[in-house]
Amino acid sequence: MTDTDKRVIRLDNVSKSFGNFQALKGVSFDINHGQKVVVCGPSGSGKSTMIRCINRLEEHDGGSITVNGVELTDDMANILAVRREVGMVFQQFNLFPHLTVLDNLTLGPMRSRGADKQQAQGTAMEYLERVRIPDQANKYPSQLSGGQQQRVAIARSLCMKPKIMLFDEPTSALDPEMIKEVLDVMIELAEEGMTMIVVTHEMGFAKTVADTMIFMDHGEIVEVAPPSEFFSSPRSERTQLFLSQILSH
Amino acid sequence: MSVNRKALFRYWKVSQQSRVVATLQYLVFMASLVWVVVHGANQMGYQWQWYNIPEYFYKVFEGEIYPGRLIKGLGVTVDLTLWCVGFTLLTGLITALLRMSDSISGRWLSTIYLELVRNTPLLVQLYLFYFVFSPIFGIDRFWTGVICLTFYEGSFVAEIIRSGVQSVERGQWEAGDSIGLTRWDNYRYIVIPQAIPIMLPPLTGQIINLIKHSSIVSVIAVADLTTEGRNIIADTFMSFEIWFTVAGIYLVLTLSLSMFVTWLENRTRVRT
Amino acid sequence: MIRKNKKPRLNWIDFAVISSVVGFLIFVVLRVDSVLNYSWNWNHVFPFVMYLDEDTGQWVSNLLLEGLIITLRLAVYGIIISAVIGVVMGLCRISSNLFLRMVARSYVELVRNTPPLVFIFIFYFFLSTQLMPLLGIDELARSDSPAVKTMIWILCGDPILFSNFVSGLICLSIFEGAYITEIVRAGIQSIPRGQWEAGRAIGLSRIDVMRYVILPQAVSKIAPPLANQFITLIKDSSIVSLISIQELTFMAVEVGVSTSRIFEVWILVAVMYFVICYSCVLFFNWLERRAARSKR
Ligand SMILES: Nc1ncnc2c1ncn2[C@@H]1O[C@H](COP(=O)(O)OP(=O)(O)O)[C@@H](O)[C@H]1O
Ligand SMILES: [Mg+2]
Numbered sequence: 001m002t003d004t005d006k007r008v009i010r011l012d013n014v015s016k017s018f019g020n021f022q023a024l025k026g027v028s029f030d031i032n033h034g035q036k037v038v039v040c041g042p043s044g045s046g047k048s049t050m051i052r053c054i055n056r057l058e059e060h061d062g063g064s065i066t067v068n069g070v071e072l073t074d075d076m077a078n079i080l081a082v083r084r085e086v087g088m089v090f091q092q093f094n095l096f097p098h099l100t101v102l103d104n105l106t107l108g109p110m111r112s113r114g115a116d117k118q119q120a121q122g123t124a125m126e127y128l129e130r131v132r133i134p135d136q137a138n139k140y141p142s143q144l145s146g147g148q149q150q151r152v153a154i155a156r157s158l159c160m161k162p163k164i165m166l167f168d169e170p171t172s173a174l175d176p177e178m179i180k181e182v183l184d185v186m187i188e189l190a191e192e193g194m195t196m197i198v199v200t201h202e203m204g205f206a207k208t209v210a211d212t213m214i215f216m217d218h219g220e221i222v223e224v225a226p227p228s229e230f231f232s233s234p235r236s237e238r239t240q241l242f243l244s245q246i247l248s249h
Numbered sequence: 250m251s252v253n254r255k256a257l258f259r260y261w262k263v264s265q266q267s268r269v270v271a272t273l274q275y276l277v278f279m280a281s282l283v284w285v286v287v288h289g290a291n292q293m294g295y296q297w298q299w300y301n302i303p304e305y306f307y308k309v310f311e312g313e314i315y316p317g318r319l320i321k322g323l324g325v326t327v328d329l330t331l332w333c334v335g336f337t338l339l340t341g342l343i344t345a346l347l348r349m350s351d352s353i354s355g356r357w358l359s360t361i362y363l364e365l366v367r368n369t370p371l372l373v374q375l376y377l378f379y380f381v382f383s384p385i386f387g388i389d390r391f392w393t394g395v396i397c398l399t400f401y402e403g404s405f406v407a408e409i410i411r412s413g414v415q416s417v418e419r420g421q422w423e424a425g426d427s428i429g430l431t432r433w434d435n436y437r438y439i440v441i442p443q444a445i446p447i448m449l450p451p452l453t454g455q456i457i458n459l460i461k462h463s464s465i466v467s468v469i470a471v472a473d474l475t476t477e478g479r480n481i482i483a484d485t486f487m488s489f490e491i492w493f494t495v496a497g498i499y500l501v502l503t504l505s506l507s508m509f510v511t512w513l514e515n516r517t518r519v520r521t
Numbered sequence: 522m523i524r525k526n527k528k529p530r531l532n533w534i535d536f537a538v539i540s541s542v543v544g545f546l547i548f549v550v551l552r553v554d555s556v557l558n559y560s561w562n563w564n565h566v567f568p569f570v571m572y573l574d575e576d577t578g579q580w581v582s583n584l585l586l587e588g589l590i591i592t593l594r595l596a597v598y599g600i601i602i603s604a605v606i607g608v609v610m611g612l613c614r615i616s617s618n619l620f621l622r623m624v625a626r627s628y629v630e631l632v633r634n635t636p637p638l639v640f641i642f643i644f645y646f647f648l649s650t651q652l653m654p655l656l657g658i659d660e661l662a663r664s665d666s667p668a669v670k671t672m673i674w675i676l677c678g679d680p681i682l683f684s685n686f687v688s689g690l691i692c693l694s695i696f697e698g699a700y701i702t703e704i705v706r707a708g709i710q711s712i713p714r715g716q717w718e719a720g721r722a723i724g725l726s727r728i729d730v731m732r733y734v735i736l737p738q739a740v741s742k743i744a745p746p747l748a749n750q751f752i753t754l755i756k757d758s759s760i761v762s763l764i765s766i767q768e769l770t771f772m773a774v775e776v777g778v779s780t781s782r783i784f785e786v787w788i789l790v791a792v793m794y795f796v797i798c799y800s801c802v803l804f805f806n807w808l809e810r811r812a813a814r815s816k817r
Contacts, residue, residue, distance in 0.1 A: 057718050084724040094719035098737045107733055108723030160723055271619035278624060289651040352534035368798035369791050370759035372770055377791055380783045385552045464636035475638055492643040496635045503634040
């Protein structure tokens, strides 16, 4: 592989406004194949907006985003192609409450990858085993605990065989005792070499998994550093302040 | 969270260009609808007499301006509506209070009233009032209309008031109790101030309904806007012109109130 | 009702309520008996619902029952047509296409802001003079084909009144359609936005998200207000009596005029409407409770 081939995501001077409010002010970075990036920053700093732009749940209005060599434009076919390569896990799980766990997992592969039912169910069971809840396959989401729901949501994304996984605060809607079971699944995924962008405030997780830390504030990237540097000697004052607040408890 | 709470589909973005295109499409579409109506009417030899319409708004006689028939009708409609608004609020309030009271017969009476109104057509209620109650009580047409509409709309207002009061959380009552307020003080200082902003938009909506439903009194020949319209048509056969004018007048009345409601809703949403 | 801890009991309110109700009733009875001198004769009115034919020994339906059947036909066909209109317009209402949104919005606002009476009059005039001839409904009704004739008889009653029935039905459906449009819109919009996003994130197209994720969930939100709208439709159908559709209210006016048993006729007809509507209410409540119980 050459260097450019390894680059799976590239954000170049991306900006995004909601009305008069500028949520992203010229964000740029590259992510290589297999890289694990943890994004942190205060609430409202634009973390969600940034990763939502990457699979175009939001449309950026300046700069360019390239995913897997495809630039995100209004072209619907492009967007669908990109979304098939990019999995997304939400803070609120967003499981489909009217479908069983298994149906939640097979809907995507069947409808957008054209998989047949048996094949899709096979894959689904495989991933349910990986997230350690194969026995819940025929239950409805409302019958599961929060931690189990989030693991189903992760499995749902994995069923699409994505090349990149995006996580938007996957554990912040969970009770403390359930956080670990979700993080463990994510750590395993990272060990298998998945390219990941994770928005989280779980600093223990960040230290174990991340090879790059990104700190955002007010719609800008303030600091990019490997975790060793990031935690021991943050350069910017804002990062220091943020870390002191978040690590103090 | 802030993102998730926003309504689905709120976020369709419309570019300036597509806005212009859509507006043009819309204008063409509406114009063709109008054309179809006009063309159809012309095909059957309909004589358009728009120039005759102004005289039904106002007449000038010996230098003085007199209201035309439509304006007189509008006056009756407004008059009727205003009386009804007052009585309806009163009926609604009493019914809601009875319904929320701890009196057995009060609850029964209000429930029977609500079910009766909800499960019979307004028109049948009007006939009942006109043919049965007004001879018994010796009431004239106008007041029969007022009473019938009050009877009908009062049930909706009662439900608005009740759900407004009940939408104030239980915790608020309990907090009031805990600082030793009496039941009445609880209502007055805690519940009603919170319930009123919630009730205001649906109540205004109900006034809009009242204006619309008031047209039904034309069936018993109260001289309201609709009756005047029907009478003019009977005299002149200008069906299209008169009906469109009448509908237009109602639209102006109701749409302006509608906008008021939207404004109210936006305002209360900001405050909460 | 708010304070569930309080048990209902008799108190001064009951005294006020009961004495005013009793007073009211006594006053009514006195007025009807002595002042108006009205003599009740229910036997004169019931045969207009149905009567026993002496010759054949069979029960025969009469004007009021026939009117009721037309009312029910209007309601059942009306809810179907207006639900179709409502779903189409409701989807337009939330479409990404601004033109469709504008059209749907205009439709809803126009209908909801004109009085039902005025709407029906305008529309009926337009319909009967222009649209009906265009659709060829009259020809269909005058058709000689026995198959068509029986179809009309079974579905809509007397072919002579067919075109009249169809115009009433269309008026009513377009009117109610606007309300159902809003029900559908609200139902779809009540589904949290995260559902939409999750669907898009696993690569479903917009139509697939709608079909497999949003609509199945929206249906359970739409069903109760739609059932309610059916009852409203039964009631609103009385308005088309004013454009001479021969449903229950129209027949009541006729019978009232011809027998001059006005009190009895209107009380009877009000009771008929009440029984129909209230049984629908009970039925829908039962369905809803059953659905809630079978839900996980
Ligand atoms: N759909 C939206 N409409 C308006 N403002 C929004 C919307 N989404 C996000 N924002 C605003 O953009 C800013 C960044 O939001 P977000 O990316 O969610 O921050 P974070 O995830 O870092 O907490 C916030 O101030 C938020 O209020
Ligand atoms: Mg966020």
